[in-house]
Amino acid sequence: MxxxxxxxxxxxxxxxxxxxxxxxxxxxxxTPSMTPHPRMQVRLLEIPGIYRVAERYSANTELRYFMDGxxxxxxxxxxxxxxxxxxxxxxxxxxxxxxxxxxxxxxxxxxxxxxxxxxxxxxxxxxxxxxxxxxxxxxxxxxxxxxxxxxxxxxxxxxxALELEVMHxxxxxxDALLVKDGNIIDTGSARVVGVVKSHSRLYLQQVSPTLQRLVWNMPLYHRSSAFSLRLSDGSRVESFYLRIHEPLAPETGLIRVEHRLSEFEELASWLIAESRVYSRGERWHSMLYPIQRCEAYLRTQLxxxxxxxxxxxxxx
Amino acid sequence: MSAIGYAIGTRSSPNTANEFYFWTPPEEGSLQIGSIVKVESPENSAIGVVEEMKSYADVDDFLTHALPRANDPLLIPANREQSILVCKTRVLKQRRERPITEGVVRYPTREELEEVFSVEGCNLPFGVFVNSDSTMLPVRVHEEYVLGYEGAHVNISGMSGLATKTSTFLFLLASIFTHAESRVACVIFNNKSDDLLHIDQPSRELTQEDLLIYEACGISPSGFEARFFAPSNFYGRPQSLRQSAEVFRWGWEEVVEYLPGLLKAATQDQKEKLDSAFYELRRMAAQRGISSLAEVLEFMRQELLLEQKAPSELIHGTYKATWGKLYNQLRALETKYDGLITGFAEEVVDLPFDSIKDREVWVIDIQQLGFYPRKLVFERVIDEFLSRLERRSLKVEKLIIFMDELNKYAPSSAGPEVASLKEKLVEIAARGRSIGISLFGAEQFRSKIDQNILGNISTDIYGKTKDAELAEPLYKNLPEQVKGRIRRFSRGEKLLDHELFEAPVFIRVPRPPCMLGSELSRLRAMQKGIASAGQV
Structure with missing residues (x-):
């Protein structure tokens, strides 16, 4: 100790x-937020809209590694x-x-x-x-x-910083994909996927308020148009929203995915596969079960x- | 030895000096209730028997499990709730008398297991323990606690038809005859068909597994050196399915002591009158040197049933009417007891009690007798051996008496018809160990046995038992999951509880070493089938 x-x-x-x-x-x-709101540039990469990822649940996933801090x-x-x-x-x-x-x-x-x-x-x-x-x-x-x-x-x-150290x-x-809880814009790696559970920042509101509304009402197993986020320091990441559980409320089962992959359709379907089984607690609908296992593991260590x-x- | 789990005490399930908990990954597939495991921690090490297993998954309720699977049991999601098995273990042996804090759990080595079962002085294998890692070794009990003089008596309970009782007993007997240091013989009462009438022949149905158990126990399975006895019928032939059985037939002198227990009366008052008349008759007969029932009846006709006397008149202090009732009951003995009792002294053939030898089994076939004649045989045989053992006049030091359906003869709530026999069995249970007589009882329902007998039994063997029986307070010390396993026992599985053991042990016993009547029937049926097939 x-x-x-x-x-x-x-x-x-x-x-x-x-x-x-x-x-x-x-x-x-x-506490009052001391984090300056990053100047984030948002750009749509597809025609604004929502897209179906899967008809029904499929357990097929290639994801094996998960990370949280x-x-x-x-x-x-x-x-x-x-x-x-x-x-x-x-x-x-x-x-x-x-x-x-x-x-x-x-x-x-x-x-x-x-x-x-x-x-x-x-x-x-x-x-x-x-x-x-x-x-x-x-x-x-x-x-x-x-x-x-x-x-x-x-x-x-x-x-x-510790997360970045462990991640690197x-x-x-x-040589495998790593799913990390939270955003990954500062990671700089193409093999890391971020899953963001909270939506306090409305990225699409800046570029397409209609699309942002569509996202709130997005049905199960659908995703939003892909968009990119770029910080003033030049770091860039691609992102999309994905509905992994029935939208009982606008935020229920809504996650935002950050990645640097050239192809992300498969990734979306794998994340849907990860939506079963449910995590425990209030965030059950947005927290992937393996991420919760990471949290549970760390609780036993601290x-x-x-x-x-x-x-x-x-x-x- | 590879690790199978990790012992740790938690706030809700703390370890104590008597028990410890350990978790094991669900993919560990060998552990089960009754497995013996070892935990090592720096400050202590312990070997224990698994008494409870619980499986937990990281899921709050069934709904939370069903929902992600869309209520479809066949849907297999990418993830599965993490789960774990937690075992509660009762300590059998430990280095220091304190709780285990934590440590890796493994199966004990063969040597370590042997140490657990090697209670000092235990020399009679009563089955084998097969650990979940397939280690097999004999479980021995202490001769002095089975046959006296430290303790005695064995009880075998369980449902019929699963080799629970008679077969188990015969295996135990073979073990005792092989390994006991004292000179020991056995008396068995056959009260079921020809079940025990062929035990002098070896079994032909032993499987490879049975032979392995016999080998592990150091027993060579074979028929017993046995003598078969049966009461005579009116023609002097044995009342038995074994026609070569030696007959016995008793007269006045042999049964006079037991007759009060066989006399019947409508009321207690009448019974007392009948009893006092009988004792007076016995005194008078002795005075006159009368030694046969026929002479007693003749004496009664001549002196006690005088025609000129009215029924209400006293003769030798007893009403003539009472003498009449006693006469009628004594006269009926010959016919009612199917030849077991004879009126003539010269027809008496007693059992050769003094000749019983070391490692010999006497099978007394009483299956064709009614309840009262059986009771008479039980009581007299027990008494004769008891008195001889007390006098140390037998060729053996220890005698085993096997009573099937013990609950019938020593029930917890006895009626007057078995009172005298039950009294005798209670006496054996209490004093038997110091004399060298050991009662091996068997029954379906252990809870129906008299407490005075149960309290003196040093070794209990439980076979497959019904739920209702296991719910009796008698079984309250057995953990629920141990009871569950007893409910689900398959053939040959038993739970052995011996006075010197820290905890009961699950054992396996083989088929009997000798032939049972049921085996012979199967053999005959098979031979008949072959013969008729040949004719076709």
């Missing part, structure tokens, strides 16, 4: 300046910085690639874990020399809310909430 050594070391060095706070996890806290950011202590109490967060993250060796049996083929103590830049400067302390960015000592929001963003960034390691060793809390309490 690298992270435990980290907090112990920190605790020893700064014991007289640390005070306890009520345990909470940042992932469960609403999780993070946990918990308040560890408050640091006395010239009488200001600055929250110090513990970041834990993990990423895994699972291989489906046969239906119902998933085995990890690559994985990685990271831990860090997250502090604002001004504190980071003061604590130079302590391994594992990471700056969350510039913030004012009096702006606690900003410090919290920055920690959340940094935690997510650390997890994404996998791609170096395997300390549970009760254990984490108990261990943090135990550290002086």
């Amino acid at each position: 690298e992270w435990l050594r980290l907090v112990e070391e920190f605790g020893k060095l700064a014991e007289d300046r640390l005070s306890r706070g009520e345990y909470y996890e940042l992932e469960g806290v609403e 999780v993070q946990r950011t918990v308040l560890w202590r408050y640091y006395d910085y010239h009488s200001a109490r600055i929250p110090v967060f513990l970041h834990l993250s993990g990423a895994v690639v699972l291989e489906r060796v046969k239906p119902g049996v998933f085995l990890p083929v690559d994985q990685g874990y990271r831990s860090a103590l997250l502090v604002p830049e001004f504190l980071h400067e003061e604590l130079q020399g302590i391994d594992g302390v990471v700056s969350t960015g510039e913030a004012e000592p009096w702006n606690i809310a900003e410090a919290v929001a920055l920690a959340k963003v940094k935690s997510r960034a650390l997890r994404q 390691r996998f791609l170096e060793r395997h 300390p549970g909430r009760r254990r984490l809390r108990a261990l943090l309490e135990a550290v002086a």
Whole structure:
């Protein structure tokens, strides 16, 4: 447990300046979004419309490898910085690639874990020399809310970086498609497919509001026209929406797929194959079962909430 | 040995010093209820028997499973919910008396299994244990706990027709005769057709599997050295399907002690009067040196049933009417007991109790007798051997008495008709171990046996048993899934529970080493079939 050594070391060095706070996890806290909305260029690649991918369910799929990452950011202590109490967060993250060796049996083929103590830049400067302390960015000592929001963003960034590290390691060793939870625009690989479950950004609204409406009403096993997304830094990815479950509500069973494949019709049908069986929980309709297995696997590797809390309490 | 699972205690299923849990991947196809496994952890190691298996899948309810399959059982999706098997294991042996924390589970090696079953002093193989990895080894019980003097008695229960009882008993007997250190003989009562009348001949129906079990147990299957006895009929021939059986016929002296139990009366008051009249008669007969039933009846006619006396008049302290009733019942003994009882002392042929030899089986054929004559035979044979064993006047130190349908003669709720026999069986159960007499009982319903007998049994063997019987409180210590397996037992499968074992063990027993009546019938039918085919 690298992270435990980290907090112990920190605790020893700064014991007289640390005070306890009520345990909470940042992932469960609403914070103002600190992520700048990327300037994304959207371009349609097909005639606007929706297209049928399959008549009925077929179990045929060539997908074997699946990836996801999780993070946990918990308040560890408050640091006395010239009488200001600055929250110090513990970041834990993990990423895994699972291989489906046969239906119902998933085995990890690559994985990685990271831990860090997250502090604002001004504190980071003061604590130079302590391994594992990471700056969350510039913030004012009096702006606690900003410090919290920055920690959340940094935690997510650390997890994404870990995912990229594990992903590249996998791609170096395997010559197969990898289905990753979330977007892949920053991955740069043609062998990675991203499956995005949430639709807070309406990409098609910019180029074709009609098509966006059609997507919301898209029937089962249909996809939208393909479109491309391009960032200002030149990175580019192709995308389409796909309905993998009956649209009981506009978002039910709607996923957005990101890829860099020249042919994506087969990929769409494989993802439909992956729609059975259902994941558990509220996101059952948009989370592929193998991705949920990745999450479940990582939950077994990272300390549970009760254990984490108990261990943090135990550290002086 | 390859790993078959991993032991771990969870919050909902913690390991204890008596049991541990382990998971096993669903594709591991060999484990089953009754398998014996070994877990190794740095601080402890344990060997246990699987008592419960549960299968879990990553699915909340049946709807969630059916929905993605569109209610079509044949639809096979690309994914399948992850599933797992969890086994609960009862500890048989462990290095230290503490719970297992976690560790890899494997099948124990043959040597390790032998260590589990090698309870010190156990020398009688009562079947073989076949582990799920096909390791087969004999399961031995302790002679001193089967035949006395530490403990005694064996009970075999289970449904009829699945080689559950008689066949199992004969195998056990062969094992005892092969391996016991003490001089031991056996008395069997045949009360079913010619079932036990050919046990001096070897079985011809043993399969390869049976022979393997015999070999593993170090027993050479063969017929027993046996003597067959049957009560005589009126013509001095044996009342038996085995015409070569030695006959026995008892007179007044042999049965006088048992007659009160055979006298019948309408009311308790009448029974008491009849009993006191009988004891008076017995005293008078003894005084006069009367030794046969015919002489007793003659004496009664001459002295107790005087014509000039009225029925209400007292003769030797008893009403003449009571003497009359007693006379009638005694006079009927000869006819009612089908030749088992004779009026004349010179016709008496007793069983040669003193001649029973080491490793000899006596089969007493009582299947043609009615209930009361059978009871008389049981009681007297038991008594005669009991007294001889107590006096140490036999050529054997230990005697096995096999009683089929034990629940009939020692039921949990006994009527007056079996009271005296049941009392005798209870006495054997309680005192038998110190004398060297061991009761091997068999029955369909163990729960119907008297508690005083069950409480003294050191070894129980369960065969296929019905649900209703397994629901009885007597079986409450058996885990539900063990009961489930007992319900589904196939031929030869048994559960053995011995006083020195930590937990009951599933065993296999072979067909009997000797010929049963049913086997002979099959042989004859086959020969007849061949003969008639030849004629055609």
